[in-house]
Amino acid sequence: MTKRLSDATTIDYEELQAGMGEIAGCAGAQEAAQRLMDRLYGQFCDSLVLLRLFMTIPYAELPEEDRRFVDGRGRDTNTSHLINGATPIFTLLGSRGEMAAWNDRRASSHFRCIPLASTSFVSSLSMLSRQFESVGLDLGLIDDWETKVVSTGRADQFRGMLHIRDAGIDRDPQGRMIVPKQEFVGAHGVKSVFGFGSGYARHPTLVTLFAFTNETVERSAVEPFTNLLEAFISSTELLVVQGRFFEAR
DSSP states (O other), X not given: OOOOGGGOOHHHHHHHHHGXXXXXXXXXXXXXXXXXXXXXXXXXXXXXXXXXXXXXXXXXXXXXXXXXXXXXXXHHTTOGGGOOTTOEEEXXXXXXXXXXXXXXXXXXXXXXXXXXXXXXXXXXXXXXXXXXXXXXXXXXXXXXXXXXXXXXXXXXXXXXEEEESOTTTOBOTTSOBSSOXXXXXXXXXXXXXXXXXXXXXXXXXXXXXXXXXXXXXXXXXXXXHHHHHHHHHHHHHHHHHTTOSSSOO
């Protein structure tokens, strides 16, 4: 039985937590991410417009098709000269929502792979920059990703939640709409948006779960999502450490 997020109980989240064990048997992190999106959407589809899970994956670790996508993004944004094998790519791994096209990560024409090419480039992206700030990631670290993040061998110090109470109104300190795709907000009745962020204790990979809702939801109502994201990270850590983002090696 599906529920609205505003009506969710502790038992609802406990049931989801108990079912996280099935993720441990996945061949790669992408398969696990899609399973998580399917489970969450199946439980709360009355409230959810779209769910998406991203990881920061080095360009060199991406499948060839995704690298070609990144190359195109680099040309379109004049950042090709900043992208190399070690560049972190904010990569869509799992997606589920109202539209059939939203259930296949490869169908995303814009968000499939976002190269974190430089601090200035990420700062130009209102929602992503706010998300990183919400987990305590200084945007200046992006220019020094290898020496300041990768060298530590971990990313679990970056944790937090972005809460956009009204996606059609809320703006960032620069006056920009935090959710830039306002045509998407209007067409699908998006109200509150959440970004849950964390990272791995044994690998310098960030994980972000975005939830776009059709109701106004307070932060406290979805805080249990953070426990589900941590359970996902725990279940997929070995896959990520072994570089099995997309399939077994």
